Amino acid sequence: MKTRFLLYFCAALFALQGAAYAQVDSSDPQILIRTATQQILDEVRTRAIDPNDIRRIMDIVDRDILPYTDFRRTTSLAMGRHWQSATPAQQRQLIEQFKLLLIHTYSGAIGQLRADQQIKYPPSRIDPADSDVVVRTVAIRGGEPVEIDYRLYKTSQGWRLYDINVLGVWLVQTYRQQFGDEIRQNGIDGLIRLLIERNQHLASDKQ
Incomplete structure (x- = not known):
């Protein structure tokens, strides 16, 4: 299950990074997701991604995922109540190290994407007045939704x-x-050290 989770999580992130190339309309969440995911599928069909080309994968994710992702919001929510206890300097470190952790952890699985990947888009009930929404999709590969x-x-x-x-x-x-478990044991600085150590380890594995 962990392998499938990594694969589809990466497919989701990588699909969004592809949106930067065509200046996707980000004023509609459903159009953003639909167009972005279709673009990455088209790209994979045109040129397969070499799973060993980690440098290329890392560069693509690092360069193009940022315009459509709010890592600060993701990090603050992952920290929960501990976020307010962190100093501005600690918050900046946490955002950067968490971003690097996600990129390092999931970049390798991007190379597993294949041309037969399909995405379906079930109806999502989104009101024009909504400011926070969930867009639902179903990824299918080899008949497994x-x-x-x-x-x-x-x-x-x-x-x-x-x-x-x-x-x-x-x-x-x-x-x-x-994050909560680590902070309770070693504090916010302990979490920062843990993230740094994980990123260093993951980076060395890719060299």
Whole structure:
């Protein structure tokens, strides 16, 4: 299950990064998700992604995921009540290290994407007045459906992604428990050290 979670989580993130190439209309969350996911599928069909080309995958994610993702919001929600206890300097470190952790952890699985990946879009009930929404999709590969829910919120620059639900597991909820356990044992600085150590380890594995 962990392997499938990584695969589809990466597919979701990578789909959003593809949106930057065509200046997708981010004023509508459903159009943003639908257009972005279709673009990445088209790209995979045109040029397969070499799973060993980690540098290319890392560069793509690092360069293009940011315009449509709010890592600050994701990090603050993952921290829960501990976020307000962190100093501005600690918050900046947490955002950067958490971002790097997600990129390091999930970049390798992007190379597993194949041309037969299909995405279906069940109806999502979104009111024009909503400022926080969930866009539902179903990823199908080899006949196995996997529900992927994208949680976005409205900003003055358009909709931004801040949480993803794959196989019934929300990203923020998963890390909130892990972060909370570490903070209770070693404090916020301990969590920062843990994230730095994990990122260094993951980076060395990719060299």
